[in-house]
Amino acid sequence: MLTIFPVIMVMRQTTRFIKNQLHYKFGKSNFISVSKKFTTLHFLETGMRETIRKEVAELLENAIELRHRFHEIPEKSFEEKKTAQLVAHELRKMGLTVEEGLAGTGVATTIQGERVGNTVALRADMDALNIEEETSTPYASKHKGFSHCCGHDGHIVCALETTRVLVRLRKQLAGSVRVIFQPGEENGTGAQEMINADALGSPLPSAIFALHAWPHLESGVVASKSGLITSAIDYFRITVKGKGGHGARPHESISPIIGIARITENISALSGKGDHDTPPCAVSVGMISGGKQSNVIPDHAAIEGTIRSLNETDRQQTVERFSSMVKTICSKERLGFDIDFLKYCPPVQNHPDLYHLFEKVGAELIIPEKRAYITEQSMGSEDFGNFTQLLPGLLIRLGMGSSSPQLHTSKFDFSDASLETGITILVGLAMKATETDFKIGLGQ
Numbered sequence: 001m002l003t004i005f006p007v008i009m010v011m012r013q014t015t016r017f018i019k020n021q022l023h024y025k026f027g028k029s030n031f032i033s034v035s036k037k038f039t040t041l042h043f044l045e046t047g048m049r050e051t052i053r054k055e056v057a058e059l060l061e062n063a064i065e066l067r068h069r070f071h072e073i074p075e076k077s078f079e080e081k082k083t084a085q086l087v088a089h090e091l092r093k094m095g096l097t098v099e100e101g102l103a104g105t106g107v108a109t110t111i112q113g114e115r116v117g118n119t120v121a122l123r124a125d126m127d128a129l130n131i132e133e134e135t136s137t138p139y140a141s142k143h144k145g146f147s148h149c150c151g152h153d154g155h156i157v158c159a160l161e162t163t164r165v166l167v168r169l170r171k172q173l174a175g176s177v178r179v180i181f182q183p184g185e186e187n188g189t190g191a192q193e194m195i196n197a198d199a200l201g202s203p204l205p206s207a208i209f210a211l212h213a214w215p216h217l218e219s220g221v222v223a224s225k226s227g228l229i230t231s232a233i234d235y236f237r238i239t240v241k242g243k244g245g246h247g248a249r250p251h252e253s254i255s256p257i258i259g260i261a262r263i264t265e266n267i268s269a270l271s272g273k274g275d276h277d278t279p280p281c282a283v284s285v286g287m288i289s290g291g292k293q294s295n296v297i298p299d300h301a302a303i304e305g306t307i308r309s310l311n312e313t314d315r316q317q318t319v320e321r322f323s324s325m326v327k328t329i330c331s332k333e334r335l336g337f338d339i340d341f342l343k344y345c346p347p348v349q350n351h352p353d354l355y356h357l358f359e360k361v362g363a364e365l366i367i368p369e370k371r372a373y374i375t376e377q378s379m380g381s382e383d384f385g386n387f388t389q390l391l392p393g394l395l396i397r398l399g400m401g402s403s404s405p406q407l408h409t410s411k412f413d414f415s416d417a418s419l420e421t422g423i424t425i426l427v428g429l430a431m432k433a434t435e436t437d438f439k440i441g442l443g444q
Contacts, residue, residue, distance in 0.1 A: 052365060055165045055169065055427075059164055059423075063161045063423065066157050072141060074128030078105060078127070091163065096167065102199045107181040108180045110176050112176045114172075114173065115173065119201075121180060121200060121209070122162060123191075124179075126156055127190070129148075131146070151414040155213070158423050163177075166431075174436060176434070177430045185382070188343050207440060209433075211397070211422055215407060217398075219401035220399055221369075223396070224374060224396045224397060226356075227349065227350060229347075230381050231282070232381065234308075237342055238263060238326055239338045241338075247296060257298070259337075262333070267284070267322075280314060285305040310347070346389055349385070354433075357429060358394060392440050396425060
């Protein structure tokens with residue numbers, strides 16, 4: 001998730017100051033409309049607002065310590081055993097019944113309020129990436145070759161501490177909150193596997209919420225948008241078939257390595273912002289394999305990567321251009337080829353009523369300097385999209401700071417300073433969305 005998109009910071013300072021600070025250009029009317037949306041809504045009782053803030057403040061020290069513990073034990077998709085055990089341990093300490101082993105390593109629990117109300121869900125992803133950590137923190141990864149460089153350690157803790165606050169506020173909580181700790185987000189299949197394992201429980205929640213670390217926002221800022229917020233993603237593998245031979249006589253071979261190199265070079269030309277009659281997309285190569293010995297030209301070589309698109313029409317057009325490009329190059333080089341599309345993840349669709357609720361909760365609980373509005377869909381993908389295809393959902397961006405390293409890089413570390421805002425917004429959303437007067441589709 002590395003595409004930078006414009007945000008409108010909601011601050012009390014002037015429009016000119018904000019433009020200078022963020023280097024974004026936006027109209028005065030946009031700034032005023034967003035400001036009004038965030039500052040003129042009052043729906044939480046003063047006592048409840050203060051109670052939520054107090055409860056979150058009291059657990060911050062524990063939240064930071066717990067985040068560091070998760071950061072030390074990053075694990076591969078669907079192998080999050082230590083992570084799941086620690087999640088379950090923390091939930092049991094809260095007196096909750098814990099469901100384990102969902103989709104292999106998934107964990108879930110339900111907080112039952114003492115008042116009648118709706119059922120909603122919170123989701124956090126647990127897996128890490130196969131990237132060696134290069135930070136100097138005392139809590140750096142203890143699992144060689146893996147790191148939480150996508151911030152899932154922070155996502156876990158935001159969900160856990162939100163759960164802790166909701167347990168303490170059971171008397172005030174209406175309905176129930178289903179909390180889901182999902183494996184395999186980086187694999188792209190974890191959300192669907194959890195859905196298949198009935199992790200959402202019964203009755204099906206009326207809404208589901210999640211957040212994601214985002215380096216393109218100042219630390220602790222929460223932001224979202226209505227409608228599509230991420231891209232769709234297709235995972236592909238191209239296998240190129242040639243004729244192997246001795247490295248001393250390349251003229252007697254048909255090298256698949258040459259074909260792979262030319263395909264990789266041309267793939268970069270497919271990505272674009274929608275200029276020159278081509279759809280906006282991002283096509284990239286993440287893996288190349290071919291050959292086992294330096295003096296042998298292999299028979300086969302392969303590349304794997306992703307195609308990201310903003311909608312189904314763009315997706316089909318990009319796949320067609322992609323397939324045509326591969327066919328043209330392989331034909332010219334006298335190579336055979338296979339294209340396999342390994343898996344697909346839909347874009348995340350934020351429900352407008354849930355986004356409106358996010359605005360209202362933010363206005364009541366989060367200071368203006370910590371709120372923002374996203375104007376464009378990201379080329380990043382999230383398998384939370386599988387949940388939003390099934391039920392209304394909302395994905396929130398949580399700022400890591402302008403100086404934060406990018407996601408999926410060896411130096412990234414979730415910002416502890418962002419935990420307070422992340423927990424606060426999730427608590428507020430859960431408390432309000434479970435109320436009987438909140439109904440999806442009624443313009444709440």
